[in-house]
Amino acid sequence: MIDWDNIDTILFDLDGTLIDLHLDAYFWKQLVPQTYADKEGLDAQTCHARIQQLYRDIEHSMQWYDIDHWAKTLDLPIREMQRQHALNTQVRSGVYPLLESLQKLDKQLILLTDSHPFSLQVKMDNCNLSSYFEQLLSSHQFQRPKMHSALWQSVYQHCQLNPDRTLLIDDMEPVLDQAKSNQMAYTLGITTPDSQQPPKQFNNHPSITDFQTLLGSLSG
Known part of the structure; x- marks a missing residue:
């Protein structure tokens, strides 16, 4: 009480x-790696492992939470992707x-x-x-x-x-x-x-x- x-x-x-939290979990663990794999022409498993290591390198730092850092690092339109994915906010x-x-x-x-x-x-x-x-x-x-x-x-x-x-x-x-x-x-x-x-x-x-x-x- x-x-x-x-x-x-x-x-x-x-x-x-x-x-x-499933909204963010899906976005960063599935959507971003798959979109990156499609862009790079690589298999999903390889890209997933690569991105997970990038995440771990700066986990819970201010940079880790910075979507513009990830847009630049991965060369992905993270803001537009988030704008679309936020339609699923629950x-x-x-x-x-x-x-x-x-x-x-x-x-x-x-x-x-x-x-x-x-x-x-x-x-x-x-x-x-x-x-x-x-x-x-x-x-x-x-x-x-x-x-x-x-x-x-x-x-x-x-x-x-x-x-x-x-x-x-x-x-x-x-x-x-x-x-x-x-x-x-x-x-x-x-x-x-x-x-x-x-x-x-x-x-x-x-x-x-x-x-x-x-x-x-x-x-x-």
Whole structure:
């Protein structure tokens, strides 16, 4: 149970928290390698292995989240590909009722994502989420990903929020770890970010499989 009386602000992750992570997983793990293979005239398996190594080389760095870096590296129209693929954006069950309920309680709602600002915008263009949030933030504007400790103090200052009265909801345990080590009072993990994958486990933070649990705590 969450003591909502002690929380003024809720920070929401985007991919895997508010929308199904399967959208991004398919895009980067299947669509991009296959499109690259078609362009290069190589077999899909070879291209997939090559791209996976490129991903691993800079995983979770700011460059890793930069779609323009990948457009240049792979010589692919990543922005146009994302614009088309974002038509498949799927908001997770229970998201809209939860956001509406939190708004009625006068909670400050902020979206904080590692997605590139362009990716964030095209996803928002294909769902009705943006109106619920006071701010839509990409870590790119702070030049640090959410797994970087320095990002959190910048977010606190930018949003003028009190971390002692803030809840972060995210599907990545290392992100929750960083926030917690930077005075975030409340953290909550999402165990089912990708509808096509089995649930994962959080070791250091409370977690939920869906938003019905939070809705129940609000009504209770």
